[in-house]
Every structure is written in structure tokens, then in C-alpha cells.
Amino acid sequence: xxxxxxxxxxxxxxxxxxxxxxxxxxxxxxxxxxxxxxxxxxxxxxxxxxxxxxxxxxxxxxxxxxxxxxxxxxxxxxxxxxxxxxxxxxxxxxxxxxxxxxxxxxxxxxxxxxxxxxxxxxxxxxxxxxxxxxxxxxxxxxxxxxxxxxxxxxxxxxxxxxxxxxxxxxxxxxxxxxxxxxxxxxxxxxxxxxxxxxxxxxxxxxxxxxxxxxxxxxxxxxxxxxxxxxxxxxxxxxxxxxxxxxxxxxxxxxxxxxxxxxxxxxxxxxxxxxxxxxxxxxxxxxxxxxxxxxxxxxxxxxxxxxxxxxxxxxxxxxxxxxxxxxxxxxxxxxxxxxxxxxxxxxxxxxxxxxxxxxxxxxxxxxxxxxxxxxxxxxxxxxxxxxxxxxxxxxxxxxxxxxxxxxxxxxxxxxxxxxxxxxxxxxxxxxxxxxxxxxxxxxxxxxxxxxxxxxxxxxxxxxxxxxxxxxxxxxxxxxxxxxxxxxxxxxxxxxxxxxxxxxxxxxxxxxxxxxxxxxxxxxx
Numbered sequence: 001x002x003x004x005x006x007x008x009x010x011x012x013x014x015x016x017x018x019x020x021x022x023x024x025x026x027x028x029x030x031x032x033x034x035x036x037x038x039x040x041x042x043x044x045x046x047x048x049x050x051x052x053x054x055x056x057x058x059x060x061x062x063x064x065x066x067x068x069x070x071x072x073x074x075x076x077x078x079x080x081x082x083x084x085x086x087x088x089x090x091x092x093x094x095x096x097x098x099x100x101x102x103x104x105x106x107x108x109x110x111x112x113x114x115x116x117x118x119x120x121x122x123x124x125x126x127x128x129x130x131x132x133x134x135x136x137x138x139x140x141x142x143x144x145x146x147x148x149x150x151x152x153x154x155x156x157x158x159x160x161x162x163x164x165x166x167x168x169x170x171x172x173x174x175x176x177x178x179x180x181x182x183x184x185x186x187x188x189x190x191x192x193x194x195x196x197x198x199x200x201x202x203x204x205x206x207x208x209x210x211x212x213x214x215x216x217x218x219x220x221x222x223x224x225x226x227x228x229x230x231x232x233x234x235x236x237x238x239x240x241x242x243x244x245x246x247x248x249x250x251x252x253x254x255x256x257x258x259x260x261x262x263x264x265x266x267x268x269x270x271x272x273x274x275x276x277x278x279x280x281x282x283x284x285x286x287x288x289x290x291x292x293x294x295x296x297x298x299x300x301x302x303x304x305x306x307x308x309x310x311x312x313x314x315x316x317x318x319x320x321x322x323x324x325x326x327x328x329x330x331x332x333x334x335x336x337x338x339x340x341x342x343x344x345x346x347x348x349x350x351x352x353x354x355x356x357x358x359x360x361x362x363x364x365x366x367x368x369x370x371x372x373x374x375x376x377x378x379x380x381x382x383x384x385x386x387x388x389x390x391x392x393x394x395x396x397x398x399x400x401x402x403x404x405x406x407x408x409x410x411x412x413x414x415x416x417x418x419x420x421x422x423x424x425x426x427x428x429x430x431x432x433x434x435x436x437x438x439x440x441x442x443x444x445x446x447x448x449x450x451x452x453x454x455x456x457x458x459x460x461x462x463x464x465x466x467x468x469x470x471x472x473x474x475x476x477x478x479x480x481x482x483x484x485x486x487x488x489x490x491x492x493x494x495x496x497x498x499x500x501x502x503x504x505x506x507x508x509x510x511x512x513x514x515x516x517x518x519x520x521x522x523x
Contacts, residue, residue, distance in 0.1 A: 018469035018508065020438050023447045023456065025476030027435035032448065035397035036389045037426050038309035038339065038371065041330065044408030045298045046322035047288025049213055049221055050266065051179040054280045055195045057316050059083055060176035065189035071156040071173045071182075079149040083178050085169060086403070087125050089162040093117040098152030105131055106145035108138055117157075122146060125164055170211045170265070179210045186270055194227060194277040199270050206274075209267040213238065214411030215246070215257040216287070223253050223283035225268075229276035236281065239265040253283065262411070294330065297413045301406050303334055305426050309364070310336040311371055311399045315343045317354055324354065328361055339364040339371060339397070364397075372398040379417035380490050383461040383516035386425050387446045390433065390459075421488045421516045424495055428457045428486075428518045443468055443511065458519040462511045472519070474505040482522040483507050490514040 043051070062078015064071065073080070075098065084090065095117045096103055096110075103110045105122065108131060112118065121132040124143045131138045148156065161169040172181035175188055177195065182188045186206040187198045199206045215221070215238055225236060236253055238246035238261075245264065246255040257264070268281065288295055302310075310331045317324040317340075324340070331338035340362055342351055355365060364370070372395040376382035382404070389398050405422050406413065430448035434456070445460040456478065462468050474480065485498035489512065500519065501508040511517045 018471045019441045019443055020471045020473070021440060021445065021447075021458075022437045022473045022475060023458070024435040024437070025449065025456070025474055025478040027476075028432045028449070029435050030433045032390050032429075032431050032433055033393065033396060034308045034429060034431065035337075036386075036393055037305070037307065037429060038311055038397050038399040039302060039305055039307035039336075039405065040311045040313075040399045040402050041302070041327065042402060042408030043316070043319070043322035044411070045294055045302075045330065046326060047285050047291070047293045047295055048321045049215075049283040049285060050223070050281050051210060051321070052177060052319075053282050054193070054320060055177045055180070055190065055278070056193065056319065057178040058176055058190070059174075059178050060190075063189075064176040065187070066173050066175065066182040067187050069157060069173070069185065071159075073148075073150040073154045073156075075153040077149070077151045077153075079147055080174070080176065081147045083174055084124070084146075084161060085163075087164055088123075088169065089164055089166070090122045090124075090159065091162075092120055092156055092159045094120055094148075094154065094156045096150065096152060096154050098154075101152030101154065102150070103154050104147075104149040104151075106141045106147060108141070123164070172209065175208070181209055181211070183207045183209055183267075191277055194279045196277045197268075197270055198275045199272055201272055203272075206270045206272075207267045208270075208278075209265050211263065211265050212409065213264045213266045214262050215264050216260045216285075216412070217257055220254060220256040220286045221246070221283040222255075222286065223281065225251055225253060225278070226280050227276055227278040230274055231276050231278075233271035233274060234276065234278075235269040236283075237267045237269055239267055255283065292329075292333075293326070295411060295413070297411075298406065298408055299330070299333070301413055301415070301419070305405070305423055307334065307336045309339050309371075309397055309399070310334060311339040311341055311366065313341045313343060314346070314354055324358055328358065337364065338362050339366055339399075341366045341371070342368075344368065369395065370397065371395060373401050374398055374404075375401045376404055376418060378490060379421040379488065379492070380461055380463050380514060380516060382418045383421045383425065383459075383488075384444050384463065386422070387444050387459055387461060390448065391446050415493055417488070417491050417493060420493055420495065424486060424488050424516065424518055425459060428459065428520065430455065430457050441468065443470070454523060456521040458521070459517070460511055460519075461516045462513060465513050467513050468511045469508070470511060471506060471508050474521070478505070478521070478523050480505060480507065480521050480523065484520050485509050486518045486520070487512065488516045 059081040063074035123130045129141050129143045129146050160171045172183045184206040185202040235249045240261045245259045246257040248255045312327045374385045430450040432449040434447040436447045442464045449456045483500040485500045
């Protein structure tokens with residue numbers, strides 16, 4: 001009995017021992033580049049509500065059109081990338097119109113022996129895409145590989161995009177231009193730089209539309225509809241499901257939403273016997289005009305992170321909505337170094353044109369591998385990723401994956417726990433990585449010092465379900481006059497303060513379970 005009690009006491013004593021760390025203040029092991037705290041920027045920061053309103057961004061190779069409720073690929077064949085949510089469960093039907101002929105979904109090739117419709121399902125979750133044909137599972141593929149292609153004429157119909165939980169997101173036929181879908185009895189094809197649309201005598205809603213438009217009640221959208229042909233009968237509407245929440249007609253448009261909706265549908269409604277070539281549709285929120293055309297909430301969210309570099313993909317650099325000029329103006333506004341990522345698909349001639357146009361204003365062109373892209377799905381994963389980057393960076397600069405810290409397609413923008421942690425760590429960046437010894441146990445920790453030698457920051461993340469006591473000792477000439485502890489829990493939207501005990505060159509504190517922490521020591 002006595003031995004059992006003694007053993008329990010010994011175990012409790014061991015469990016109660018704090019994590020002991022020692023920082024040697026004169027020893028700087030490396031200099032950390034501030035560019036590790038770069039941020040990406042997306043076109044959603046621009047205040048133009050219509051995405052690809054000039055129909056210049058194409059998703060297709062070959063001749064594609066919508067006719068009689070069917071998406072058709074011409075006999076010459078072609079490819080079409082799907083413009084879809086990040087994660088989705090898609091069902092549709094497909095058939096070849098040429099025997100022999102083939103249809104591909106990514107790397108999966110189908111060679112039907114007849115022209116009947118085939119039920120198809122594609123489920124994208126994370127980086128994985130699962131495919132079923134006639135309810136039979138096929139070999140999975142990378143989500144980035146999902147696209148439709150055909151050798152010979154082919155048809156596709158009955159597209160339904162659902163969430164992974166099974167809720168209908170939207171239906172309609174994807175067009176060959178990014179962001180746009182066809183709904184109802186409408187014929188659509190790309191004609192030069194415009195979109196040709198026509199209808200017959202059939203009753204019912206015939207339209208082209210795009211989804212995920214964020215609107216606020218009373219925040220008027222103003223713009224114009226331009227094109228050739230019978231435009232007078234066209235109506236531009238905003239829909240919440242089937243309910244019309246705003247509408248306008250004519251070439252000069254003014255739509256005032258009667259409700260706030262985060263994911264409204266923007267629709268160009270066509271009358272019977274319409275025949276027009278739409279060249280552009282523009283709509284700008286009144287609320288963003290005063291902020292130079294940018295969404296003020298997104299700009300403020302970016303500015304609060306003080307990004308030393310701002311990275312932007314030049315895939316659509318000639319866009320009049322958010323092209324290279326708008327990106328460079330934003331970088332200047334935020335006092336960030338612009339970094340232009342060159343997509344692999346860009347031709348040599350186009351790359352030379354882009355570089356020649358802005359090389360006097362841009363120092364960094366990323367052709368792949370120069371800026372590391374880190375990923376995280378939670379606040380604590382983000383904290384750990386940033387600590388690892390500061391400790392051992394693989395590239396001169398780093399940015400989070402798109403939508404990791406700020407989702408530029410979210411209007412209005414709402415802060416997240418992940419954003420809170422990134423902001424906390426960014427505000428406590430210091431360039432000198434100090435030598436730290438001791439067993440950090442379950443904690444991931446790093447110690448840095450500001451260039452002027454006035455402050456030391458200890459960043460920690462506790463991803464376990466139990467609190468950890470920490471005792472930190474300093475070696476060297478750094479008399480601690482003040483210390484503070486800031487905490488950001490896994491689900492916290494704001495930073496809180498904890499207590500720190502000081503005793504000479506030693507400080508003691510507690511890191512709660514599932515928490516990122518920063519200890520600031522001042523001399």
C-alpha cells in the first residue's frame with residue numbers, strides 16, 4: 001500500500017513539472033526574413049460585383065456551346081475546366097455523339113460503344129476527387145485534374161452542384177467562360193470577345209447567370225450592360241433562391257437589393273425570341289466607390305496583417321476588373337512589395353509582355369518555388385506552420401494558400417480564429433532567431449529578438465488537451481523589466497491576456513490547452 005502511494009506521488013510530481021526552456025540571448029542562430037509573413041490576394045477584393053463581366057476569361061479549348069438544354073462539344077473535340085466550388089458533389093449525364101469517340105474526366109477515358117446517356121458523379125473533398133460512372137466507383141484522381149474533354153462530338157446535361165453534405169448549391173450548364181452558367185431554354189456560345197445568346201418561342205425562364213454574389217440591403221449596385229442586337233428586352237436581376245431581391249433593365253443599370261444575401265444569384269434574363277451579343281456587364285457597389293473600388297473590409301483585414309509582400313497570380317493579368325494595374329495599386333496602398341506569380345500555362349510571349357509592362361514596378365516574379373505556400377485548416381495548425389517557417393524556412397518568402405487566412409470571396413468579410421492567430425504572430429515578428437535549449441515537450445516553441453535588442457518574443461503553440469506550465473530562463477545581458485502573455489485559443493476571435501511571474505532572469509507562465517501564445521519580454 002505504501003509503495004503504491006509512493007508511486008502515485010512520484011508520478012504526480014513528474015506530471016507537475018513545468019516545461020523548462022533556456023534562451024541564450026547573445027547567440028543569434030539566424031536572421032529571419034520578414035517576407036515569410038506574405039499574403040496572397042484574390043480578385044474578390046475588387047468592388048466589382050460581376051466576375052468576368054467582359055467574358056474574357058475562358059475555361060475551354062475547342063468549340064463549346066449550349067443548345068436545347070445541352071452542353072455540346074463540337075466534332076473537333078475539346079477541353080473544358082469546371083468552374084466549381086472548392087469542395088462539391090457533382091452529378092451530370094454525358095454521352096459521345098461519335099462512334100468511335102471518347103470522353104475524358106481528367107485522366108479517366110471512356111470509350112462508349114453507343115450514344116446513350118451515362119450517369120456520372122464527381123465528388124471533390126480536399127485534394128481528392130472520386131468519380132462514379134453508372135454508380136460504379138472508378139480510380140480516384142487529384143482534384144486539380146478534374147476537367148471534361150472529348151475526342152469527337154459529345155454532349156453533357158443535368159449538372160447539379162451539391163455540397164458535401166448533400167445540399168443543392170446550384171444547377172445549370174457551365175459555359176466556356178469562367179463564372180457563367182446557362183439556365184433554361186437558351187442557346188449560348190462565345191463569339192469573339194462577346195457572348196452570343198438567343199431564345200426561341202419556348203416559355204419559361206431563359207437566362208445566363210452566376211452564383212455567390214454577396215449583396216447588402218440598400219447597397220445599390222450601379223453599372224451598365226453593353227452589347228449588340230436586341231438588348232432592350234434583357235433584365236438583370238438578383239435572386240435569393242427563387243425570390244427576386246433586385247432588378248434593373250436597359251443599358252444603364254441600378255439595382256438596390258431589398259435584402260442582405262451572402263450568396264445571391266446574378267441573372268441576365270432573356271425574353272422570348274431574343275438574339276443578342278453581350279459584350280460586358282458591370283455592377284459596382286456604392287459602398288466601395290469611396291474606397292477606390294476595393295472592398296474596404298477586405299483591404300482593412302489585409303492592412304492589419306502588415307504584409308511585407310503581396311502575392312498575386314497573373315492568370316488573368318489583362319482583366320479590366322482586377323488585373324495587374326489594380327493589383328499594383330493595392331500593393332502600393334498597403335506599402336507591400338508586389339510579387340507576381342507566373343502561371344505555368346502562360347506562354348513565353350505573354351510572359352515577356354507582362355514582365356516588360358511592369359518590371360520597373362515589380363521586383364519579384366515567381367515562376368514557381370520561390371515563395372513557399374503553407375496550408376492550415378485551423379488556428380493552431382497556422383500557429384505551428386508559422387513557427388516552423390521562422391525556425392527553418394525552405395524559401396526566401398512564404399504565403400498561405402488562397403482563402404486560408406482571408407477569403408476574398410466572402411462579403412462582408414468575417415474574422416476567423418485562424419486570422420486572429422496569424423495577426424498575433426505577425427504583430428510579434430522579430431528578425432533574430434535566438435538559441436533555445438531544453439525539452440519543450442508537447443509545445444512547439446521559438447524565441448526571437450527585435451533588431452534593436454529591446455524585446456524578446458517567445459511564441460508557443462499547445463495543441464494538446466491539457467494546460468502546460470512553462471519556466472523560461474535567460475542567459476546573457478537582458479534584464480527583464482516587464483513581461484506580458486497574450487493568448488489565442490483554438491476558437492478565439494480575439495486575443496486575451498494571461499499572467500506572468502518574474503523572478504530575476506526567469507519567467508513562469510501557463511499555456512492553456514489548445515492555445516497559441518506569445519510571451520513578450522522587455523528590458
